[in-house]
Amino acid sequence: MTNQNNHQIEAIEAFAQTVLGYSSGQHVALMMHLGDRLGLYTAMQGQGVLTAAALAEHTGLQERWLLEWLRGQAAAGLIEHHGQEYFALSPAGAAVLTDESNPFYLAGFFHSIVSPETLTRITESFSSGLGMSYDAHGANCACGIKRMTGPGIKLLPLFLGRIDELTERLEAGINVIDIGCGAGLAMLELAKRYPQSTFLGCDPSPTAIEMAQADARQAGLSNLSFEVARAENLPQTAQYDLALTLDCIHDMTFPHHALRAIRGALKPEGLLFIADIKSSARIEDNLANPIAPLLYGLSVLYCMNSALSEPNGAGLGTLGFNPTLAQKMTAEAGFTRFEQLDFEEDPFNNYYLVRP
Numbered sequence: 001m002t003n004q005n006n007h008q009i010e011a012i013e014a015f016a017q018t019v020l021g022y023s024s025g026q027h028v029a030l031m032m033h034l035g036d037r038l039g040l041y042t043a044m045q046g047q048g049v050l051t052a053a054a055l056a057e058h059t060g061l062q063e064r065w066l067l068e069w070l071r072g073q074a075a076a077g078l079i080e081h082h083g084q085e086y087f088a089l090s091p092a093g094a095a096v097l098t099d100e101s102n103p104f105y106l107a108g109f110f111h112s113i114v115s116p117e118t119l120t121r122i123t124e125s126f127s128s129g130l131g132m133s134y135d136a137h138g139a140n141c142a143c144g145i146k147r148m149t150g151p152g153i154k155l156l157p158l159f160l161g162r163i164d165e166l167t168e169r170l171e172a173g174i175n176v177i178d179i180g181c182g183a184g185l186a187m188l189e190l191a192k193r194y195p196q197s198t199f200l201g202c203d204p205s206p207t208a209i210e211m212a213q214a215d216a217r218q219a220g221l222s223n224l225s226f227e228v229a230r231a232e233n234l235p236q237t238a239q240y241d242l243a244l245t246l247d248c249i250h251d252m253t254f255p256h257h258a259l260r261a262i263r264g265a266l267k268p269e270g271l272l273f274i275a276d277i278k279s280s281a282r283i284e285d286n287l288a289n290p291i292a293p294l295l296y297g298l299s300v301l302y303c304m305n306s307a308l309s310e311p312n313g314a315g316l317g318t319l320g321f322n323p324t325l326a327q328k329m330t331a332e333a334g335f336t337r338f339e340q341l342d343f344e345e346d347p348f349n350n351y352y353l354v355r356p
């Protein structure tokens with residue numbers, strides 16, 4: 001009996017530690033958001049060991065606030081503590097938190113903070129079943145997604161270059177569409193690199209498209225345009241040589257219709273290049289993914305939320321478009337060849353090349 005009680009107490013203590021760990025994580029995440037927003041990681045990058053006073057001098061911010069933030073970041077193991085009140089951002093910390101060209105750049109993950117109003121809306125979704133579109137999250141979300149998916153998108157030219165003769169065709173001039181382009185980073189990168197090709201990005205979010213159009217105007221590119229449009233409504237005129245869907249099929253309310261429309265918009269020899277979150281048809285595999293808690297959280301807040309934002313939405317969610325389903329759904333949409341591509345450089349996505 002006593003042994004049983006001891007076991008129960010130990011189990012409760014261990015469970016409480018787990019829960020406290022998540023509460024700690026929530027607060028550390030908010031501190032990272034502040035650090036990112038205030039430019040503190042960037043300010044510390046390359047500065048070696050420093051004090052709060054030196055950081056205050058460098059940033060023009062208040063020393064006492066910076067000191068408490070530095071202590072918390074040191075407690076979280078994100079900033080090195082060098083004795084007394086001396087701190088440093090390590091080279092690894094700088095790579096992950098300040099270097100946007102690094103595939104492991106993660107500061108963008110802390111950009112979007114879900115507002116209390118959005119959380120209330122989501123509690124209501126658990127009763128109504130209806131979620132909210134990406135656009136309903138506002139500009140901060142579109143910007144956060146751009147920063148979150150940016151490192152993967154920067155790898156795109158490398159990945160497309162591994163597909164037979166695609167670089168040569170892009171250099172010679174082809175017609176490319178990015179469906180569900182969000183704030184348009186992929187098209188912007190490719191349009192700069194391949195001036196002979198024509199690039200169109202489409203997304204149902206006017207907020208994201210406005211951001212994309214502003215960046216395109218600033219870049220002064222004449223081979224790039226963006227428009228507000230849904231995948232399902234693509235004109236069925238077989239005009240594109242290459243279509244991309246980057247981390248968005250699982251967000252769509254009607255992915256079957258979307259894939260069928262993409263098939264109809266591609267030339268007979270065209271290519272559909274799909275990136276979607278690494279996942280499996282087996283729940284056991286998904287639960288074993290070390291970042292599964294993050295991915296399921298993103299799903300309820302954004303991806304499944306979007307995929308259920310209309311009645312009868314498919315609701316696939318972040319881990320829902322797995323390789324088995326991708327092959328089945330693309331075949332049902334009329335594609336005849338399906339290939340999973342092996343791109344180890346991207347830790348988050350699976351890649352597929354699909355042909356009519």
Ligand SMILES: C[S@@+](CC[C@H](N)C(=O)[O-])C[C@H]1O[C@@H](n2cnc3c(N)ncnc32)[C@H](O)[C@@H]1O
Binds near residue numbers: 149181183208246247
């Ligand atoms: C996670 S974001 C990805 C954005 C961008 N492709 C990237 O990788 O940064 C998913 C995008 O899918 C878009 N989306 C949702 N439903 C869609 C639909 N039916 N047709 C096209 N895009 C859609 C959303 O508006 C959102 O911008």
